[in-house]
Amino acid sequence: MIREEEEEQKMGLLSKKDSDEHGYGWSPLDTLAEAACFIAGQKTKEEILVPPKKRFSNFNFLNDMSAGPSNMSTTPKEENGLIIRGEEEVSHCPIEQVTNLLEEYLILNYPKKLRSSCKSITIFGQNLSYAKKKRASFSNMVSGLNVKKDIKMKKRRVVVAAKNKGKKVKFDNDLPPPNLPEEFKSLIGNMNGTNVQRLVHKSLFESDIKSQQCRLLLPRQQTKSTNFLEPHEKNMLRNYGFLTVPLIDPKLKQQEINLGLWNPNKAKEFYVLKSPWKRIVSEHGLDVDDVVELWSFRVNHNNNEINGGYDNGGQLHFALVLVGDAIKKGSDKEGTTSSANDEATPVHNSNPGARTPTSSSSSSSLCYIRACAGKTKRRVGRGRRSNPDDNHATLTALNSKGRFPRKSLGQHYMLDSEINEQLTAAANVGEGDVGLEIGPGTGSLTNVLISAGAFVLAIEKDPHMATLVSERFAETERFKVLKEDFVKCHIHSHMSSLLGSIEQSGANSRYTKVVANIPFNISTNVVKQLLPMGDIFSDVVLLLQEETALRLVESSLRTSEYRPINILVNFYSDPEFIIKVPRTNFFPQPNVDAAVVKFKLKQPAHYPPVSSTKSFFSMVNSAFNGKRKMLRRSLQHICTPLEIENALGNVGRPSTSRPEELSMDDFVKLHNLIVKV
DNA sequence: CATAGTATTCAGGCGAGGTA
DNA sequence: TACCTCGCCTGAATACTATG
Structure with missing residues (x-):
């Protein structure tokens, strides 16, 4: 006590x-x-x-x-x-x-x-x-x-x-006149920035600096008079609590920052800057009493092409400006100087033709809401049917469960239902097919598969999302979800029982196919696990990291990218690169682009003729373990160097061959020769 | 206009949930 | 399990406003 x-x-x-x-x-x-x-x-x-x-x-x-x-x-x-x-x-x-x-x-x-x-x-x-x-x-x-x-x-x-004492925030408009430093004006001008306005002028308080709090509270009095958000941005903030906005920091470096809203839909809403505010504080050595200003501006004003036709206001950007002593502190930290003595003037397309590298990086990292909202609107404009799995529905579904994508699970949700349709089309899913989906998330892809007439077995590791998706498709008998980790589960037995129950119900399944948007970090494991299942699956269509997709499909001999996985892919399947999928289609946005790849699985009877797949891949792995070694050396645990040289000669390769010089067929022949020996 | 009660604002507290 | 991040809540300071 x-x-x-x-x-x-x-x-x-x-x-x-x-x-x-x-x-x-x-x-x-x-x-x-x-x-x-x-x-x-x-x-x-x-x-x-x-x-x-x-x-x-x-x-x-x-x-x-x-x-x-x-x-x-x-x-x-x-x-x-x-x-x-x-x-x-x-x-x-x-x-x-x-x-x-x-x-x-x-x-x-x-x-x-x-x-x-x-x-x-x-x-x-x-x-x-x-x-x-x-x-x-x-x-x-x-x-x-x-x-x-x-x-x-x-x-x-x-x-x-x-x-x-004496520095309590004033509630009236007793603030110094807006005064945007010249370097910011110039940069914003280069970005074709418009509607430049100061949102907030504020002395930092302890709560803005404290590492436990990680936020900058924007005084309501100041933000409410500026009207800096467009209606759809306000709606998104109220519905989802935050908005990712490109920010020019005091060192003129561009990054993204989350704008949050507290007490949404209540009389007293507050805007706050969230992650990575803490990092900005430490990078610029900000402290209590330092004065900062937050400016907002719009980029790509009236540019429907870039904005996806969503609105004419342009994409919201912020600029964080240090004022007074804070400038010196910031520049001391950086070792550069800056000036902030010029009169603030509006920046209107001062250099319309120029786009700095910063601004181009900005357009490639559009905040997710704008990027995806633009797409939705564009589709509607073309007169396509509205889809229940657009970005809004996906985010609403996540919000309904109070979920935020978990980094540990590699969760990146697809916001564009058109991509889901392309995945389904690539697998040629039709009436009576059986689809396996790994990680259904909010069920956007599942919905397309079911609509195409397929029976879907989904495997979801995240119990919250499994519940969400099972509630969503509770009405249909064409859907079943398993709360398991795909990498660890016995997929053969699950598929057998599903196929059995489908046959009992009198339906005839044509093909079983895998269609999935899987976490990038487990994609190679999933590929290794799925491709040898030609006995139960006919097609595997996956949304992979673009680099992985290219490596699996297009890696050629004598390149550093040529690895045992390429032998495995070609042994069990015929891979095909379908389309590239820009990162802006995901929430949260990953750091890399993605791509759809189709693996047409070979039936076991059509596998290359090896006496044992186990010994074949064991040999391939041994060969690549010593990638810079000649095969006669790296495989000498299997047979003598002389025998390997002879076998290589029979394959039509020089006796000094290294693993990256042999195609899958060469490895097959070599294996069969060595096994004969 | 002075006074005094009410309303508003926002810095800081702190608990909850997520993540490493 | 410790740390991080978020966001609601509290309360002192201040602005607003009704009244005489």
Whole structure:
């Protein structure tokens, strides 16, 4: 037990019984009602008007407000307070007595932990001038009880108040005139930036700097007057809580930052800058009292081609500018200088033809919302049917489960239903086919597969997403989901049981196919696992990292990319590169582009003729283990160098061959010759 | 216009959930 | 399990406003 509580027990203020009695199911409202009963004398709690209220911190004890104190100039709103009505003892009770009684009651009846929860009780009495003087938070009343923690809290507050003295954020427009540094003007001009405006001018506070908090609160007064967001951006923020926006940092380096919204859809919405704000703070050595300005501007204004026809406002960008001493600090950290003395002037296409490398990188890393929203709108414009799995639906589905894509699971959700259709088309999925989907996520691809007439078995590792997708397709009998890790599960037995149940239902399955958007980090493992399953699958269509896709499909002899996986791919399948898929189609956006690859699986009878696939791939792996070694050396554990040289001669290769010089057919022949030996 | 009560603002606290 | 990140909540400071 902590020392404070021991002391309180000695004083008879706290007992374990109290703690148990009030530790559960207690509410500040109950306490206040009971305290009011105590003060009022005879009343029971039920007789006291308790207005419905969520926030309990500002209860006003008002004596007989129905009559209304004669000198009360503004009528308090009932919902703000707990009102004790009509009792003589209260209405005529001197205010100091009310205070004392309240204090006495709470000390006697509630342990410290609970007392500290009703900190702010504003007390009004008939003598209002006295009441105002006496207007102190209850925490201050309690802090006079020699309770260490409360004294400490009080001291801390005094320190904070002293620190902030004189620099409290002004609520009016008493801000210095906007003054965008020349280098920012120039850069924004090069990006064809328009609608340049200062959103926020702010001295940094502890909460903006503290590493635990990782955020910059944007004063509401300043942001609400600027109207810097377009309606669809506001909607996205309200629905999903954040928006990724390209930011020019004080070193003119471009990065992305998340703009968050607190208290969405409530009267008091706040904008905050989130990740990677913490990194910006440390990179620029920002500290309390440093002054920063956040500017916003739009790029690609009226450029429907780039904006996907979504709107004419252009893509939102931010610029973070250091002001005053912060500039020096920032430049000291960087070792460069900057000036910020010019008058702010609007930047309007000062250099329309020029696009800096920064700006081009910006367009390649459009914030996900804009990139994907643009696509959706464009499709609608072409008159295509609206799809239930557009970006909005995908994000809504995630939001409905309170999910954010997990990096540990490599989750990147496809936002473009057209890509899902192309995946399905590549596998030529039709009526009666059986599809295996790995990682269905929100079910956007699943939906396309089912619509194409397939029975779908989905394997989902994330239990939340498995629940989501099973709820979504609860109506259909063509769908089954397994909460398993594909890499570890026995896919053969699952497929057998599914095929069995389909046959029992009287349906005839034509082909079994794999169609999946899999996490990039497990793609090679999945490929290795799937391709040898020509006995159950006819086609495997995967969305892979573009580099992986190219390596699997197009790696040629004598290149550093030529590896055992290429032998495996060609041994078991005929691979085909279908299309490239830009990274902007995913949420969250990965750092690489993707591509659709189709593997037409060979039937086991059509595999290259080797006596044993196990010994064949063992030999291939041994050969590539010593990639720079000649085969006669790296395979000498199988047979003698002379025999290997002879075998290579029979294959038509020089005796000094290295593994990257042999095709899959050459390896097959070599294996068969060595095995014969 | 002065006064005093109410409303608003926002820095800082802190707990919850996610991640390494 | 410790650390990170997020976002709601609290309360002091300040602005607003009704009244005489």
